[in-house]
Amino acid sequence: LKVLRRRYHRSERLYIVLDNFSPHHHKKVKTWARENNVELIYTPTYASWLNRIECHFGPLRKFVFEGSNYSSHDELAKAIQAYIRWRNKNKHHEAILKEQNKIKVA
Structure with a gap:
């Protein structure tokens, strides 16, 4: 996430699509996202087909x-x-x- 954040100006909000893998919900991840103008978008449980990386x-x-x-x-x-x-x-x-x-x- 940090590498991705560095690629864009901090004023530009990033939207990251994530599945429900438990580390994605860790407090440190959510805090970092909030502090770095990043919005985490979680796919619904059992809906991997919504995640473009799956293909x-x-x-x-x-x-x-x-x-x-x-x-x-x-x-x-x-x-x-x-x-x-x-x-x-x-x-x-x-x-x-x-x-x-x-x-x-x-």
């Missing part, structure tokens, strides 16, 4: 996790980073779009 998790699972057997967290982290770099360069790739379209988002 990216399917392709990540398919291309990074499916059939994998990483020997360490570091190896997994590198695979995720490599996928994200590839994905950002190939955002219109047919395989990516096919996986994204399996997830319905609002």
